[in-house]
Amino acid sequence: MSNQSKKADTLGASMRRFSPLVSSVFASALLVSLTILPVGATTGGVLHITVQNIESSNGFLNVNLYDSEEAFLEQPVERISVPAEQGETVITISGLPEGEYAFSVYHDDDADGKLDRGFLGIPKEGVGFSNDASFKIGPPDHDEAVIEVEDGAVVETTVSLNY
Numbered sequence: 001m002s003n004q005s006k007k008a009d010t011l012g013a014s015m016r017r018f019s020p021l022v023s024s025v026f027a028s029a030l031l032v033s034l035t036i037l038p039v040g041a042t043t044g045g046v047l048h049i050t051v052q053n054i055e056s057s058n059g060f061l062n063v064n065l066y067d068s069e070e071a072f073l074e075q076p077v078e079r080i081s082v083p084a085e086q087g088e089t090v091i092t093i094s095g096l097p098e099g100e101y102a103f104s105v106y107h108d109d110d111a112d113g114k115l116d117r118g119f120l121g122i123p124k125e126g127v128g129f130s131n132d133a134s135f136k137i138g139p140p141d142h143d144e145a146v147i148e149v150e151d152g153a154v155v156e157t158t159v160s161l162n163y
């Protein structure tokens with residue numbers, strides 16, 4: 001009896017040790033199950049991003065989407081680039097696994113594929129973040145930029161570019 005509970009404890013400890021692996025395997029399984037759902041079933045969430053205050057129709061709007069605080073502004077889960085339109089452009093990202101997302105968007109006016117920066121690294125092209133999170137001195141905290149996306153839900157969000 002005592003032998004068995006010791007075994008269980010050991011198993012519990014090793015499960016805890018491997019929990020990051022277990023959860024990543026689970027996440028992969030979840031992704032696979034989403035892709036084989038029949039048409040008409042919910043296949044993740046949708047993010048409708050309305051980008052406003054676009055100064056010109058030059059170049060592109062580049063969106064980087066992040067799915068965790070650790071990845072925020074470091075490792076995007078998705079990158080989207082669409083032609084810029086003066087005024088307002090709507091970008092739709094669908095098939096998102098349920099979770100917390102944040103994004104950055106910039107107007108790549110000269111279409112060189114990067115955010116141009118000037119003195120002290122201050123952006124020279126229009127920039128915005130999810131929730132219109134403010135970024136006067138540096139980029140916003142993840143907390144301020146986070147958006148909840150639920151399976152089967154369409155989330156409407158608006159961001160205004162700052163030049």
Ligand SMILES: [Ca+2]
Nearest residue numbers: 108112114116
């Ligand atoms: Ca650029």
